[in-house]
Amino acid sequence: MASETEILEALKVVEDPDLHRDIVSLGFVKNLKIDGGEVAFDLELTTPACPVKEKFVSECQEALMKLDGVEEVKVNLTAQPRKNPLADQAQESMKEVKAIVAVSSCKGGVGKSTVSVNLAVSLAQSGAKVGLLDADIYGPSIPTLFGLEGRRPHVEKDRFDPFEVGGLKLMSAGFLMQPGEAAVMRGPMISNLLQQLLFLTNWGELDYLILDMPPGTGDVQLTISQSLQLAGALIVTTPQKMALIDVAKGIGMFSQVNVPILGVVENMSYLEHGGEKIQLYGPSGTPALAESYGLDILAQLPFFPGVVQMCDKGQPAAANHGTVEAEAYQKVADQVVRRVAVAQNENITVPEVNIEW
Amino acid sequence: MVAKMKRYPSSVEKGSEKTLSVTWSDGQKADLDVVELRRACVCAHCVDEHTREQILKAEDVAETVRPIRVRNLGRYALMIDWTDGHSSSIYSWDALSRMSGGEG
Secondary structure, three states: OOOHHHHHHHHOOOEEOOOOEEOOOOOOEEEEEEEOOEEEEEEEEOOOOOOOHHHHHHHHHHHHHOOOOOOEEEEEEEEOOOOOHHHHHHHHHHOOEEEEEEEEOOOOOOOHHHHHHHHHHHHHHOOOOEEEEEOOOOOOOHHHHOOOOOOOOOEEOOEEOOEEEOOEEEEEHHHOOOOOHHHHOOHHHHHHHHHHHHHOEOOOOEEEEEEEOOOOOOHHHHHHHHHOOEEEEEEEEOOOHHHHHHHHHHHHHHHHOOOOEEEEEEOOOOEEEOOEEEOOOOOOOHHHHHHHHOOOEEEEOOOOHHHHHHHHOOOOHHHOOOOHHHHHHHHHHHHHHHHHHHHHHOOOOOOOOEEEO | OOOOOOOOEEEEEEEEOOEEEEEEOOOOEEEEEHHHHHHOOOOOOOEOOOOOOEOOOHHHOOOOOOEEEEEEEOOOEEEEEEOOOOOOEEEEHHHHHHHOOOOO
């Protein structure tokens, strides 16, 4: 009687003409059963429409019948479901992430990263498990904001371990690139890098994953919004008209892909000086915009002179209990928590679909 | 003014060998013919990106075509891979709603 090893060895003469490898090392042979002189196995092809499947069967039979003690060979043809590696990885990597919140600015320079970082810190301080992904390929800021410049994440089995600072899990494009590298990257490369960051990071169990999005409403932003099940998007803007025009574009993009907008955070709304609020950008246009799109303004954050300095030192302002800054960001975090809960409970939660036909 | 509430699917299942069964949030249930779904693919291979003209002809799609896998794409669409080798056909909920005989 032939052993399993002998049978597999004998089957190695059968090659896939397209892949130029034998069917055993390709892993096509499954469920091998030997019952006396009868050998039966499944041959799992890449596609049910494989044009050479009959040839495979006869070659397998021919090879095995040569072995001593083999009287009958039964080959059951099956086909593997078409793999979409990206979607599979997305599901695997994100399965323990309860809510992904995108922080988007539409326009650059409005303090989106500062808001993302401080929001993440505030959420973590209220006891949630929080991850922060710096997806801003053009200007990754998390390494600087957390004092991790020049560090590289630990890689094991092609997956990254995020950095952990103060209970926050951190990952940034900046950890994988050389300074200045993004300037010479084309769209597809950027999308690729982002997908790696998202799907190859061991996020583990998270209540919130905060995504610091690249500014704008281009290809990359659209890819993220389309391919992830975002719980919602938080829009950061400044009061001036230019920023608001861009915000309108961002709102359009998110609504096209059914991502609920949690609200607007207006940053740098005013500067407090001697008890007086000075509106450096003039009267805010945000309320009008929010009204026309039916959005809520979650906060109008003033210029916090300390925030920038502390960020540059790698100490997010929200981490300092009892300060005005920490309180302001805590309010934003509370609003985000409530609105994510509402968004997830509304009828726009779509059913999980994964049907193998 | 309150905008009209868009409808969303409450369940998506394999109906029969040839139909995808979608139940909508307003209670309507539709059995969508998978061959018609394949014919309605709006990807860049099937529809001209500029003129929106249909490149894929109905007769190019065999009656025997079936999905291999149906799954979510983000929150806004389903993605279907097909037995004819065509993959990643995208159907927004709006498009499926229209095909189900409702509004987008």
